[in-house]
Amino acid sequence: AQSVTQLDSQVPVFEEAPVELRCNYSSSVSVYLFWYVQYPNQGLQLLLKYLSGSTLVKGINGFEAEFNKSQTSFHLRKPSVHISDTAEYFCATSGFQKLVFGTGTRLLVSP
């Protein structure tokens, strides 16, 4: 079965510093990967997705992710974070028409 593993439950970072949130996937078939963000008391919002093509995917709010087949990873990066990026970030994979989410990484941005 397809699955994703988010290695860090919480990532603290200072404002304007770069950040990387890690995600590894497990799949034996075509890989579709997603990153979602969940702000406090809100639903999930799609940041970016990889379906095929270029391995570097750019998303909203300055985020990007790189699909690495050899390392089975899809890490999310941002070169300079803002206080407003504080949220829960979920990596997900799609299989048999349904999304399977990781356990989430809480990004805490402090001044």
Place this chain on the structure above:
Amino acid sequence: EAGVAQSPRYKIIEKRQSVAFWCNPISGHATLYWYQQILGQGPKLLIQFQNNGVVDDSQLPKDRFSAERLKGVDSTLKIQPAKLEDSAVYLCASSLQTGAFGEQYFGPGTRLTVT
């Protein structure tokens, strides 16, 4: 464009009581999903509808959970009777099409506390 609407936003009930959640998807979206998000975990799909029909309900605890989508628009998720472990946020999402190519749009969720 209006987003996915859910109500109520918060609900507190005692165990063995029943509860119902309502979802209104984005207009024109044929596919509707209900997810359960337990604290500290990622959302887990409970049931997926394509118009009126159920596509996937393999993870729905059918002895206590039920869901319907009348007329292929609004949907209701019911729990009867509730257990303590049902405490979670229940998210509704909708998409124009199914599969990886159909972006899912999520509502704000209903936070259920069972005491």
